[in-house]
Amino acid sequence: xxxxxxxxxxxxxxxxxxxxxxxxxxxxxxxxxxxxxxxxxxxxxxxxxxxxxxxxxxxxxxxxxxxxxxxxxxxxxxxxxxxxxxxxxxxxxxxxxxxxxxxxxxxxxxxxxxxxxxxxxxxxxxxxxxxxxxxxxxxxxxxxxxxxxxxxxxxxxxxxxxxxxxxxxxxxxxxxxxxxxxxxxxxxxxxxxxxxxxxxxxxxxxxxxx
Amino acid sequence: xxxxxxxxxxxxxxxxxxxxxxxxxxxxxxxxxxxxxxxxxxxxxxxxxxxxxxxxxxxxxxxxxxxxxxxxxxxxxxxxxxxxxxxxxxxxxxxxxxxxxxxxxxxxxxxxxxxxxxxxxxxxxxxxxxxxxxxxxxxxxxxxxxxxxxxxxxxxxxxxxxxxxxxxxxxxxxxxxxxxxxxxxxxxxxxxxxxxxxxxxxxxxxxxxx
DNA sequence: GGGTTAAGTTAGCACTTACTAACTTATTTA
DNA sequence: TAAATAAGTTAGTAAGTGCTAACTTAACCC
Numbered sequence: 001x002x003x004x005x006x007x008x009x010x011x012x013x014x015x016x017x018x019x020x021x022x023x024x025x026x027x028x029x030x031x032x033x034x035x036x037x038x039x040x041x042x043x044x045x046x047x048x049x050x051x052x053x054x055x056x057x058x059x060x061x062x063x064x065x066x067x068x069x070x071x072x073x074x075x076x077x078x079x080x081x082x083x084x085x086x087x088x089x090x091x092x093x094x095x096x097x098x099x100x101x102x103x104x105x106x107x108x109x110x111x112x113x114x115x116x117x118x119x120x121x122x123x124x125x126x127x128x129x130x131x132x133x134x135x136x137x138x139x140x141x142x143x144x145x146x147x148x149x150x151x152x153x154x155x156x157x158x159x160x161x162x163x164x165x166x167x168x169x170x171x172x173x174x175x176x177x178x179x180x181x182x183x184x185x186x187x188x189x190x191x192x193x194x195x196x197x198x199x200x201x202x203x204x205x206x207x208x209x210x
Numbered sequence: 211x212x213x214x215x216x217x218x219x220x221x222x223x224x225x226x227x228x229x230x231x232x233x234x235x236x237x238x239x240x241x242x243x244x245x246x247x248x249x250x251x252x253x254x255x256x257x258x259x260x261x262x263x264x265x266x267x268x269x270x271x272x273x274x275x276x277x278x279x280x281x282x283x284x285x286x287x288x289x290x291x292x293x294x295x296x297x298x299x300x301x302x303x304x305x306x307x308x309x310x311x312x313x314x315x316x317x318x319x320x321x322x323x324x325x326x327x328x329x330x331x332x333x334x335x336x337x338x339x340x341x342x343x344x345x346x347x348x349x350x351x352x353x354x355x356x357x358x359x360x361x362x363x364x365x366x367x368x369x370x371x372x373x374x375x376x377x378x379x380x381x382x383x384x385x386x387x388x389x390x391x392x393x394x395x396x397x398x399x400x401x402x403x404x405x406x407x408x409x410x411x412x413x414x415x416x417x418x419x420x
Numbered sequence: 421g422g423g424t425t426a427a428g429t430t431a432g433c434a435c436t437t438a439c440t441a442a443c444t445t446a447t448t449t450a
Numbered sequence: 451t452a453a454a455t456a457a458g459t460t461a462g463t464a465a466g467t468g469c470t471a472a473c474t475t476a477a478c479c480c
Binding site: 421422423424425426427428429430431432433434435436437438439440441442443444445446447448449450 | 451452453454455456457458459460461462463464465466467468469470471472473474475476477478479480
Binding site: 006031103107109112125126158163165166168172175188189192193195196197 | 238241317332334351369373376377379381398402
């Protein structure tokens with residue numbers, strides 16, 4: 001085994017992206033500077049520019065990697081045979097768990113980078129969120145068809161309520177300095193939320209049966 | 211009328227704070243620099259340090275002013291004689307309207323200033339949010355006592371759901387480049403949300419009767 | 421009106437930011 | 451093994467950042 005003094009381009013590139021996500025999570029997205037990146041990786045700062053022409057390109061790759069990871073988490077969530085409502089819960093739980101493990105995400109969504117400097121990045125995340133909304137809305141529609149949720153329920157509106165639950169909770173979690181378990185609190189509130197959607201007013205409110 | 215070339219300390223101070231909120235709204239909180247402030251006001255940059263010893267002090271005053279304005283908006287919302295549920299709607303509508311008029315707020319809650327550099331500011335906003343939660347929770351409790359909401363409803367959880375609705379929606383609104391009417395969309399989703407809390411499953415879902 | 425106060429000025433400092441130029445050298449390949 | 455490629459280096463730049471020092475002068479008070 002030869003001690004490699006240099007990494008290949010693809011290796012270094014993915015190392016840079018992973019490190020960037022780490023820094024954004026630990027120190028906040030605005031502390032993600034080329035210098036911080038270089039220090040953490042152990043190379044000189046200009047070396048990064050061998051792999052990414054500008055800082056925006058780093059952000060773009062970070063966004064794409066996050067999207068990829070998020071979709072991976074979502075895919076592993078729902079199991080065949082489960083009711084749509086159960087799949088919904090799994091999806092939300094997976095997304096909350098993912099945010100908990102990548103706490104940079106809520107902050108990135110409000111970073112200067114995204115809002116002021118990188119319009120295409122804003123669009124990217126808006127699209128990502130729209131995709132999540134579509135998934136949730138589809139599951140809700142299925143559960144309506146199945147008779148589990150009220151027939152008059154608007155699946156789009158209901159999906160937005162669940163999305164805001166995730167995002168609003170993530171916001172409060174960040175503001176509380178991450179002082180509670182995001183996934184636990186989220187699934188608890190989701191139970192309460194879903195009672196709104198049920199076909200009949202439940203007698204034992206928190207639990208759902210199918 | 212003499213053309214005043216200098217403003218008094220108190221005048222200038224409040225002008226600086228108001229301008230700061232404006233810049234944070236238009237350009238984002240991280241673009242709030244002493245230079246931008248000075249340019250917009252029309253004085254030299256060091257002049258601001260006559261009124262605020264550090265930038266953190268500007269932020270502190272901004273936070274206090276926002277809190278003050280928010281409480282003013284909340285106070286004007288609920289009218290005597292209205293049901294608690296109606297007061298709740300008014301409160302939420304007022305808060306959404308306030309955010310719509312001061313779009314910096316969601317971004318400020320995730321700014322580097324607040325999360326990385328100014329712990330006391332983070333606590334201040336966390337406290338502000340806790341206060342809003344208490345108000346909502348109180349109104350929900352009243353409505354439960356009155357029989358409008360389910361008796362088994364946890365007022366704290368329900369209040370959190372409404373808070374996350376506000377915050378999550380504000381997040382989506384920001385991410386969509388403010389492309390929809392925040393107050394309108396919020397009150398619409400709140401109607402749906404409140405059906406979850408009602409004593410009996412409604413036959414005409416969106417409307418609430420008392 | 422003269423003196424005091426404080427709101428203003430210009431010049432500059434120490435530091436950080438993204439990024440470039442020019443050069444070196446480890447790794448791959450013909 | 452020699453040439454080509456590309457991952458690395460050091461040194462430096464222009465543009466910003468918050469903040470200070472030293473000075474000026476408009477506004478207020480007796």
